[in-house]
Amino acid sequence: MTQKIDFLSKNQQIVLEIIEKAKEPLKAYSILFSVQKKGIKAPPQVYRALDRLIKLGKIHKIESKNAFVACKNDSCTISNATAFSICDSCEMVTEISNPKLSKYLANFQDKTGMRYNKYNLEFFGLCKKCKK
Amino acid sequence: MTQKIDFLSKNQQIVLEIIEKAKEPLKAYSILFSVQKKGIKAPPQVYRALDRLIKLGKIHKIESKNAFVACKNDSCTISNATAFSICDSCEMVTEISNPKLSKYLANFQDKTGMRYNKYNLEFFGLCKKCKK
DNA sequence: ATAAAATTGTTATATTATAACAATGCGTAA
DNA sequence: TTACGCATTGTTATAATATAACAATTTTAT
Ligand SMILES: [Zn+2]
Ligand SMILES: [Zn+2]
Ligand SMILES: [Zn+2]
Ligand SMILES: [Zn+2]
Numbered sequence: 001m002t003q004k005i006d007f008l009s010k011n012q013q014i015v016l017e018i019i020e021k022a023k024e025p026l027k028a029y030s031i032l033f034s035v036q037k038k039g040i041k042a043p044p045q046v047y048r049a050l051d052r053l054i055k056l057g058k059i060h061k062i063e064s065k066n067a068f069v070a071c072k073n074d075s076c077t078i079s080n081a082t083a084f085s086i087c088d089s090c091e092m093v094t095e096i097s098n099p100k101l102s103k104y105l106a107n108f109q110d111k112t113g114m115r116y117n118k119y120n121l122e123f124f125g126l127c128k129k130c131k132k
Numbered sequence: 133m134t135q136k137i138d139f140l141s142k143n144q145q146i147v148l149e150i151i152e153k154a155k156e157p158l159k160a161y162s163i164l165f166s167v168q169k170k171g172i173k174a175p176p177q178v179y180r181a182l183d184r185l186i187k188l189g190k191i192h193k194i195e196s197k198n199a200f201v202a203c204k205n206d207s208c209t210i211s212n213a214t215a216f217s218i219c220d221s222c223e224m225v226t227e228i229s230n231p232k233l234s235k236y237l238a239n240f241q242d243k244t245g246m247r248y249n250k251y252n253l254e255f256f257g258l259c260k261k262c263k264k
Numbered sequence: 265a266t267a268a269a270a271t272t273g274t275t276a277t278a279t280t281a282t283a284a285c286a287a288t289g290c291g292t293a294a
Numbered sequence: 295t296t297a298c299g300c301a302t303t304g305t306t307a308t309a310a311t312a313t314a315a316c317a318a319t320t321t322t323a324t
Contacts, residue, residue: 009271009272010272028310029310040273042275044274047312047313063254064195066310085242085244094244096242101240104236105255108233110217110255111230112226114219115257116255116256117257118255118257119253119254119255120196120254121253122252123242123248124250124252125246125248125250141302142303143303159279159280160279161279175282176281176282176303179281179282198281198311
């Protein structure tokens with residue numbers, strides 16, 4: 001059988017669209033609330049779409065916030081290497097796209113020699129606006 | 133008044149002890165279950181102890197698992213710079229203590245120039261045992 | 265066209281975390 | 295000492311996040 005790797009179902013498109021439009025990370029239940037008028041009625045429908053979109057690298061989960069953001073990074077089609085900048089004061093989260101950082105982390109070896117196929121990095125601080 | 137910065141309350145000691153003894157990260161409700169015989173009866177008591185222990189750097193939260201591990205890193209008294217190695221197959225989580233990595237990340241600047249006062253990094257892969 | 269497989273819808277429930285307030289303990293000033 | 299203010303702890307209830315289980319529907323292969 002053929003994996004529909006580049007096709008998004010209706011629910012997936014709806015969920016992706018609302019996340020892409022948002023300026024802040026969205027929580028699953030706030031997504032659910034927003035899409036109820038479009039026929040998505042229950043949590044599993046939202047979570048399934050989120051899971052799929054994450055696997056496709058279209059969105060990422062901000063683990064420290066249990067929230068979801070659209071990937072703005074074209075090269076990030078598989079979401080196995082993610083880094084975010086998070087403001088502790090406002091809701092601002094931006095994906096860091098820094099080849100040096102990615103390379104450094106992709107090549108990082110700890111002393112056990114364990115090899116990694118995925119990482120997630122979250123930086124916290126005050127954004128410029130909030131620092132003023 | 134004086135901040136009792138290095139004193140642990142009874143509940144905090146109980147919770148810390150069980151996390152330190154564990155070989156795997158523990159979930160809050162599994163901690164709750166284990167400590168009920170010692171008089172801790174309700175979630176807020178566990179979560180308060182966890183919050184305090186995290187602030188003191190005695191434990192860390194593994195965000196991707198909603199679970200808690202004891203800090204094995206003596207220099208990590210304030211938990212503002214954490215890195216973990218996580219096996220996708222078994223429950224193994226180890227804290228990475230690598231001065232080069234810490235230094236690299238502590239000095240990392242993204243293009244916005246935002247300064248960070250905290251980061252958390254989680255690496256995923258298969259540990260040696262699980263790779264065989 | 266039919267059967268198998270995958271996806272979607274639905275209900276219910278599990279898991280994680282916090283709000284709100286009462287009870288208790290503790291330091292300090294009168 | 296006592297009584298007041300403040301911090302900590304206990305308790306109940308509920309909020310927020312996520313998944314299990316199964317039915318209905320759609321897609322795919324034969
Ligand atoms: Zn991305
Ligand atoms: Zn900000
Ligand atoms: Zn540590
Ligand atoms: Zn393993």
